[in-house]
Amino acid sequence: MAKKLTKKQYADFYETMYKMRRFEEEVFEFYKKGLMPGLAHLYLGEEAVATGVCAALNEDDYIGSSHRGHGHLVARGADINRMMAEILGKVTGYSRGKGGSMHIMALDKGILGANGIVGGEIPIATGAAYRAVYKGTTQVAVSFFGDSATNEGVFHESVNMAAAWKLPCVYVIENNLYGISVDIRDVTNTEHLADRAKAYDIPGVVADGMDAEAVYEAATEAVARARGGKGPSIIECKTYRWQGHHVGDPGDYRQRKDRKEKENWMARCPVAAFRGRLSDENYKEAEISAIEAAVENAIRAAVEFAIDSPYPDASEAFTDIFV
Ligand SMILES: Cc1ncc(C[n+]2csc(CCOP(=O)(O)OP(=O)(O)O)c2C)c(N)n1
Numbered sequence: 001m002a003k004k005l006t007k008k009q010y011a012d013f014y015e016t017m018y019k020m021r022r023f024e025e026e027v028f029e030f031y032k033k034g035l036m037p038g039l040a041h042l043y044l045g046e047e048a049v050a051t052g053v054c055a056a057l058n059e060d061d062y063i064g065s066s067h068r069g070h071g072h073l074v075a076r077g078a079d080i081n082r083m084m085a086e087i088l089g090k091v092t093g094y095s096r097g098k099g100g101s102m103h104i105m106a107l108d109k110g111i112l113g114a115n116g117i118v119g120g121e122i123p124i125a126t127g128a129a130y131r132a133v134y135k136g137t138t139q140v141a142v143s144f145f146g147d148s149a150t151n152e153g154v155f156h157e158s159v160n161m162a163a164a165w166k167l168p169c170v171y172v173i174e175n176n177l178y179g180i181s182v183d184i185r186d187v188t189n190t191e192h193l194a195d196r197a198k199a200y201d202i203p204g205v206v207a208d209g210m211d212a213e214a215v216y217e218a219a220t221e222a223v224a225r226a227r228g229g230k231g232p233s234i235i236e237c238k239t240y241r242w243q244g245h246h247v248g249d250p251g252d253y254r255q256r257k258d259r260k261e262k263e264n265w266m267a268r269c270p271v272a273a274f275r276g277r278l279s280d281e282n283y284k285e286a287e288i289s290a291i292e293a294a295v296e297n298a299i300r301a302a303v304e305f306a307i308d309s310p311y312p313d314a315s316e317a318f319t320d321i322f323v
């Protein structure tokens with residue numbers, strides 16, 4: 001691997017991934033205890049993707065996020081108290097409890113919103129990239145979306161436009177092999193989804209989505225290219241979601257072809273693997289444990305904050321809506 005992180009970056013990456021992991025585990029607990037209205041699509045197993053991509057961005061860059069969006073916000077350093085509260089529908093949440101998990105947003109971190117419409121974030125990020133050009137800023141926009149979103153027309157329309165106009169956009173495919181229960185390999189003829197970039201004559205690279213450092217390397221190059229006025233890129237991160245499509249889906253369909261598929265991917269845990277890398281970089285066990293302990297405290301505080309916060313008052317039902 002050409003690019004190496006600084007010693008501090010190793011610690012920062014690990015902290016971010018560990019925080020995502022623990023955040024999602026607590027959301028799952030909320031669901032199991034019946035505390036959370038609706039469902040949530042967990043980012044468990046995919047932590048390396050958002051961590052590596054967001055580390056390559058500037059503070060004022062933009063993100064278009066999918067229904068599997070919690071990890072994107074954590075990677076951008078969003079306030080986890082407000083995130084937890086939003087997921088429980090509490091008034092202290094990012095959208096005063098009206099967005100919930102699937103429409104979670106953090107405008108203060110450039111997150112233009114998670115989306116219930118598969119692929120909906122792709123034209124939104126493309127629009128943000130267009131805005132940057134129009135306004136003459138040096139901002140970049142990133143869109144995170146799943147493998148299945150690449151079979152939506154809007155993916156092709158957006159990438160075509162961004163390529164033609166050389167927009168500063170980076171399209172990140174989180175290829176976790178499934179769109180709900182549909183295996184992407186059964187409905188798509190290209191082995192690598194990144195190869196779709198060829199149709200638009202832009203770079204399309206495959207990155208190991210279980211390795212935050214590899215993702216960071218690919219993202220750094222794509223972001224520099226975008227910021228330098230050379231146009232968009234596609235990065236396909238090969239990854240895997242540990243749970244079913246959402247918290248209520250056992251996800252058994254994944255054992256149909258290969259009984260050990262899930263087990264084999266879980267053995268490549270991106271968080272545990274990165275912990276090992278900290279040891280290789282001469283971090284002492286006590287230093288790594290201290291990072292984890294600080295995250296545990298922050299997560300515990302966020303859970304308490306969310307549970308203790310009030311629901312919005314009924315009088316707010318018609319505020320902040322369009323019609
Ligand atoms: C336009 C649209 N079509 C279908 C759905 C139903 N749906 C919700 S999530 C999903 C699968 C998305 O899979 P992928 O893009 O791979 O993302 P992942 O859930 O794997 O992260 C589908 C089909 C939807 N929400 N919006």
Ligand SMILES: [Mg+2]
Nearest residue numbers: 146147178179
């Ligand atoms: Mg998928």
